[in-house]
Amino acid sequence: MATLYELQGALLQIQRMIEDGNEGLEDTLESIELATADKLEGYAMVIKNVESDIEGLKAEGKRLAERRKAMESNVKRMKDSMYEALLTVEGNRLKTDKFTFSLRKSTSVQIVDESLIPQQFIQTETKISKTELSKALKNGESIAGASLVENQSLSIR
Template sequence: MNLYDLTSNWQHVYDMDLDEDTWLDTLNSIDEEIDIKANNIGFLIQNLTADVEGYKKEEKRLADKRRVAENKIKSLKSYLQDNMERLDRKKVKTDLFSFNIQRNAPSLQLTDEQLIPQKYYTVETVRKYDKQAIKDDLKAGQVINGAELKTSQSLRIR
């Protein structure tokens, strides 16, 4: 029986009009089953948490490997381009690959931002709230329209 059904059964028995001994025995037996289900859920959560930690480590390991491969690609391209330029060869063609050195589209480099005319500036405003200050003021008893402190509950597993 699943936890939902056990909870429903417990509530149903709780609402029944039985003699006290039968009522307590039945509720206790359902409680024991609920404890077993909760224990199993705890083990499942513990295993999944360990899986998540393993996935995080693997993500980091793979990201590191990706960066190494990207750096190798960049280095090999630069190595080939440098040697082609030293030989004054703009093209190299093999049976499998064609290598060409060509001009890239122009890119902008700002050499002195102070000298750029004002008409090229845009103003971007980003509205951010200092949530910690709002929280502190609300805790101190201030009333702030549009904000309130909210208390919630969560399951803790030890």
């Protein structure tokens, strides 16, 4: 069976022949048009099926994104519960056969007022460089608008 492209080429060739005065090509033209109609109908059916699949995939993607968010929320809740439980354990550390649970201290920069941060700590895309700000604060520099805050986070190994 000819492709749609081939059928279009044959139609153009027969059209030129008719325009040039050749006779008796109407039956050939009709059979090619019929084949083209069948081909177009087939393409349309495939397109409808693919579009239906696309809509189904979009819906499935949305469903999976919602499921992922719910799972992430459940993991966060479980980690929060584990964190709270470790606060009650002496030394904030617990070792089992499979895991070692502990709370570890870390520091992060808390921006109190962005307008007070010196320009040297602001990146060109108007983001504050917390890494550089953190280094400066750890080196004892006093920077208006920022301070180091000690945090604890759950560590699972």
